[in-house]
Amino acid sequence: MANLVFFISLVLLPHISLATSSCDGPCQTLDDCEGQLICINGVCNDDPNIGTNQCSDGGSSPSPNSDCQQIGSLNCDGESFPQYQCSPPVTSSTQAILTNNDFSEGGDGGAESKCDESFHDNSELIVALSTGWYNGGSRCGKMIRITATNGNSVLAKVVDECDSVNGCDAEHANQPPCRNNIVDGSDAVWSMLELNKDEGEEAITWSDA
Numbered sequence: 710m711a712n713l714v715f716f717i718s719l720v721l722l723p724h725i726s727l728a729t730s731s732c733d734g735p736c737q738t739l740d741d742c743e744g745q746l747i748c749i750n751g752v753c754n755d756d757p758n759i760g761t762n763q764c765s766d767g768g769s770s771p772s773p774n775s776d777c778q779q780i781g782s783l784n785c786d787g788e789s790f791p792q793y794q795c796s797p798p799v800t801s802s803t804q805a806i807l808t809n810n811d812f813s814e815g816g817d818g819g820a821e822s823k824c825d826e827s828f829h830d831n832s833e834l835i836v837a838l839s840t841g842w843y844n845g846g847s848r849c850g851k852m853i854r855i856t857a858t859n860g861n862s863v864l865a866k867v868v869d870e871c872d873s874v875n876g877c878d879a880e881h882a883n884q885p886p887c888r889n890n891i892v893d894g895s896d897a898v899w900s901m902l903e904l905n906k907d908e909g910e911e912a913i914t915w916s917d918a
Contacts, residue, residue, distance in 0.1 A: 749858050749912060754804070777841065777889060785877035785885045793873040793889035796841025802914040807855065809906040810837055810893040812868070820880045822869035824849035829868060834901065837869035837893040846870075852918040855892060855902065857911060863901040864918055865894060 732753060736742050742753035777795040784790075797803065811817045812829035821827055822837070824846060829835055836855070838848060848867040856862040871887035887893070892915055899906040902913075 790885040840873035843870040
């Protein structure tokens with residue numbers, strides 16, 4: 710009986726510990742991370758989709774969003790959407806949400822891209838960034854590196870702003886303001902990352918290239 714208990718302990722204990730990884734702990738699935746943390750590139754980290762900040766520098770520094778405050782709300786068809794002029798600080802691995810944008814004329818991107826006042830083919834590796842990251846056009850024409858949770862990465866050119874202040878009009882294809890942590894990518898970006906654009910959103914990281 711003692712040998713049986715010892716055997717069961719050896720088999721079960723490693724599996725019990727896998728589901729308790731904290732910040733920066735190893736993981737393979739969402740179930741391997743504690744609380745609201747998610748598995749990003751094999752490491753437990755904050756979920757950018759719900760704004761958790763448990764892992765900011767081990768909890769010793771202010772959260773990435775601590776200096777980025779909502780400036781107001783925009784009412785669209787009876788629904789209220791937050792407005793931001795800022796985005797979380799850009800790092801070597803900035804957490805963000807990848808969405809899909811149609812940059813062609815008549816697409817859901819609305820008016821021409823702000824950087825060059827032109828429409829673009831969706832076969833181009835291009836993105837629009839939330840207002841804070843667009844930073845008044847300072848990243849126009851520059852490349853950023855986007856990395857998906859599946860480990861794939863791609864270089865894409867910034868051509869437009871994903872407006873986090875204005876929306877719900879013809880210029881913005883009647884869409885509400887963007888959240889302040891959005892990388893709005895073309896079909897080609899999603900394809901190169903081997904992601905299904907029908908999912909609508911994917912957690913990613915990005916950095917200036």
